[in-house]
Amino acid sequence: MCGRYALHSRPEVIALAFGLSEAPATLVPRFNIAPAAEVLIVRRETGGAPRPALVRWGLLPRWAKDPKRAAKLNNARGETVAEKPSFRDAYRRRRCLVPANGFYEWKRVESRKQPYYVYPAQGELFAFAGLWERWEGASGPLETCAIVTTQANAPMQAIHDRMPVILAPRDYARWLDCSADAEVTDLLVPCRAEVIRVHAVSTAVNRASNDVRELIEPLEQA
DNA sequence: CCAGACGTTGTT
DNA sequence: GTCTGG
């Protein structure tokens, strides 16, 4: 699954990678983004070029009555996203990309949990398949997002059985185009093994308030 | 008809 | 909002 990630590229690099019509607002480099954080997404509303937006990670369905108590959905299973009441409208009309330099997964080894950092073999940015939603409250709208997950590919399987859907640049436009009822389920598959690299990292990443570049660096092997 | 759920993860 | 269960 995907419960933490990093995004530290400069805004100009992100704008170039995703063909943004405007550069994203100045972003603080983040090495430990956790659910409930404000995160950068790329979306394309009613045609035009892809645009950046900051939304809360943890999708709140439109019909949630009490956003305080409602479950925030960090991930959406690709296998069922088209049918689930919480996701299907967003899946049809509000797809987005979630830029990331890499993500963390924890491997359970007996009673211990070893974190790993997963990052692109080439280039510096992943695009996770995402969904966004807008909840209309008395105090204004609240926009949220979820990251779509799929079965782990071979290298990930050694760590965990799920991973985020990582889209190739050639598929960005098709995922983002929600104007027609285009069929995009074929995109919700594990990426090829060669797309990712993995290394063990310090358990310092466990604490969400730790947010330094060292978190993504490989653990020194004794 | 109304009431209540609506999700993922991991763990057992 | 929409679907399922009672």
Next chain:
DNA sequence: CCAGACGTTGTT
């Protein structure tokens, strides 16, 4: 995702 809290009373 993991870490940390998880409660009431009365008083300041």
Next chain:
DNA sequence: GTCTGG
């Protein structure tokens, strides 16, 4: 154990 906060 379960929920909330980061």
